[in-house]
Amino acid sequence: MLKDVTLGQYFPGNTVTHRLDPRTKILLLILLIVAIFMAGGWVGNGLMIAVTAVCMIVSRIKPRSIFKGLKPMLFIIVFTSALNLFYTEGTPVFPGWIITWEGLERSAKMVLRIVLLITDTFLLTYTTSPIALTDGMERLLSPLKKIRVPVHEITMMISMALRFIPTLIEETDKIMSAQKARGADFETGGLVKRAKALIPILVPLFVSSFRRADELAVAMESRCYHGGEGRTRMKQLRFAPRDLWALLLGAALLAGVIVLRQFGL
Amino acid sequence: MSELRVEALTHTYSAGTPFEKTAIENISLTIPSGQFVGLLGHTGSGKSTFIQHLNALLKPTGGTVYVDGEDINKDKKSRRAVKNKVGLVFQYPEYQLFEETVFADIAFGPRNMGLEKAEIEQRVREAAHFVGVEEELMERSPLELSGGQKRRVAIAGVIAMRPGILILDEPTAGLDPAGCRQIMDNICTYRRESGATVIIVSHNMDDAARLTERLIVFDHGHIAMDGSPEEIFSKPEKLVEIGLAVPQATRLAMALREKGVALEGAVFTHGQLMAALKGVGVC
Numbered sequence: 001m002l003k004d005v006t007l008g009q010y011f012p013g014n015t016v017t018h019r020l021d022p023r024t025k026i027l028l029l030i031l032l033i034v035a036i037f038m039a040g041g042w043v044g045n046g047l048m049i050a051v052t053a054v055c056m057i058v059s060r061i062k063p064r065s066i067f068k069g070l071k072p073m074l075f076i077i078v079f080t081s082a083l084n085l086f087y088t089e090g091t092p093v094f095p096g097w098i099i100t101w102e103g104l105e106r107s108a109k110m111v112l113r114i115v116l117l118i119t120d121t122f123l124l125t126y127t128t129s130p131i132a133l134t135d136g137m138e139r140l141l142s143p144l145k146k147i148r149v150p151v152h153e154i155t156m157m158i159s160m161a162l163r164f165i166p167t168l169i170e171e172t173d174k175i176m177s178a179q180k181a182r183g184a185d186f187e188t189g190g191l192v193k194r195a196k197a198l199i200p201i202l203v204p205l206f207v208s209s210f211r212r213a214d215e216l217a218v219a220m221e222s223r224c225y226h227g228g229e230g231r232t233r234m235k236q237l238r239f240a241p242r243d244l245w246a247l248l249l250g251a252a253l254l255a256g257v258i259v260l261r262q263f264g265l
Numbered sequence: 266m267s268e269l270r271v272e273a274l275t276h277t278y279s280a281g282t283p284f285e286k287t288a289i290e291n292i293s294l295t296i297p298s299g300q301f302v303g304l305l306g307h308t309g310s311g312k313s314t315f316i317q318h319l320n321a322l323l324k325p326t327g328g329t330v331y332v333d334g335e336d337i338n339k340d341k342k343s344r345r346a347v348k349n350k351v352g353l354v355f356q357y358p359e360y361q362l363f364e365e366t367v368f369a370d371i372a373f374g375p376r377n378m379g380l381e382k383a384e385i386e387q388r389v390r391e392a393a394h395f396v397g398v399e400e401e402l403m404e405r406s407p408l409e410l411s412g413g414q415k416r417r418v419a420i421a422g423v424i425a426m427r428p429g430i431l432i433l434d435e436p437t438a439g440l441d442p443a444g445c446r447q448i449m450d451n452i453c454t455y456r457r458e459s460g461a462t463v464i465i466v467s468h469n470m471d472d473a474a475r476l477t478e479r480l481i482v483f484d485h486g487h488i489a490m491d492g493s494p495e496e497i498f499s500k501p502e503k504l505v506e507i508g509l510a511v512p513q514a515t516r517l518a519m520a521l522r523e524k525g526v527a528l529e530g531a532v533f534t535h536g537q538l539m540a541a542l543k544g545v546g547v548c
Binding site for chain 1: 317320322345348349352353354355358360361362363373374377378408422423426
């Protein structure tokens with residue numbers, strides 16, 4: 001039941017997108033997000049759809065896995081579109097209706113925007129391993145070290161958190177089974193009773209998480225880990241020509257969308 | 266004191282997806298009331314999946330489980346009721362402790378059964394007595410106890426429900442020899458005094474040989490061997506072929522036979538080994 005978490009899952013592969021430097025991919029995602037928000041008219045939005053579709057085909061990501069990731073966001077999507085649909089003033093679709101042509105257009109664009117945002121983010125996490133992702137983030141944020149932001153520590157924490165999500169899910173499943181065997185009931189009763197029923201799961205889960213964190217800290221220290229200072233890497237990040245091309249293409253796309261916006265397209 | 270009958274039990278994980286995996290297939294067996302059974306098999310052989318069907322934690326994808334002649338998956342009510350009849354102690358059960366005091370933790374199961382306060386109190390004392398948890402520990406936090414004590418408190422938490430069938434998944438894993446002996450003694454005491462059926466999953470062949478009346482060997486989701494310890498350990502080659510260890514005494518007897526010492530009968534305890542050695546005039 002808990003095993004269906006796909007958010008941020010990585011699908012190993014060997015496409016151009018997979019081989020791009022993680023830093024490039026993060027920067028590209030930022031360019032794409034800005035472009036999505038800059039796209040005003042239907043031509044600009046159409047261009048963004050086309051670009052996202054091409055990216056999906058190039059990285060061999062099946063539409064099905066994107067839909068699966070979109071499912072948890074369904075509520076937000078429906079909510080935003082409803083809000084825009086009912087609260088935009090203009091010419092009614094039929095005389096006397098609250099729904100206007102402007103509202104229809106705006107809510108369609110909103111939905112498109114959210115879906116594109118999520119899809120593009122998934123393209124990044126589907127094609128980049130969590131380790132590569134945090135490595136890339138660390139390198140991109142490293143200028144912040146100058147103003148004493150503990151960039152290495154933050155990214156280390158992120159990669160550890162990602163690493164332990166499956167472990168925690170497995171652990172939760174185990175504890176749930178053990179308490180069910182002792183007659184615990186998680187399915188019936190009102191809100192208060194159900195919340196109370198979680199205590200027998202949460203307490204052991206916390207206890208074991210702290211124990212695990214402790215063990216991990218000792219293991220890291222005994223391997224002489226002492227933070228990011230002077231630490232070398234097994235996988236060096238290298239900027240290849242394809243990274244430059246990808247970034248240039250991204251910049252050109254953003255420029256194009258901005259120009260289109262000037263012409264109201 | 267409950268009879269267990271399993272018919273054509275099959276379980277497939279993630280059926281209909283690319284991750285589909287059949288853990289156990291077409292398992293049928295009957296365990297009469299009061300029997301002491303050992304389940305053997307290496308990791309991934311389907312033992313754990315099998316025992317989780319016996320108290321309806323897992324729903325079979327095929328087949329039926331009967332406890333005292335009743336289908337335990339008949340409806341929601343029977344799925345719940347069976348948990349009071351069949352007690353399941355998971356591997357490393359000390360990680361399930363959560364209450365503020367040892368007493369409250371042992372009482373969790375009986376409380377879920379909806380018993381009266383006096384009855385709960387009596388059962389908790391009784392269960393604590395079975396596993397040798399002293400009175401002065403009852404008001405301590407379970408998290409302060411030593412590893413062996415925690416394990417015994419967790420087992421008491423299941424025993425307090427007075428299950429007619431007690432199933433334990435590797436109850437001695439990760440304990441020191443003294444702790445192992447104590448736990449095995451506790452289980453034997455409970456069985457003797459309550460008459461319950463006990464099923465124990467173990468990797469310790471010496472314990473399995475010494476204590477149980479019947480051994481069931483799992484291999485790749487099927488029952489590979491089923492019989493008394495005498496029968497099972499008289500074919501040690503088959504156990505080795507499956508990839509399981511044999512008791513120390515059996516191993517020594519096998520080695521001696523290879524060297525030409527004609528030992529008689531099945532050898533799986535130290536006493537039997539001594540007797541067999543005397544039989545050929547070695548000592």
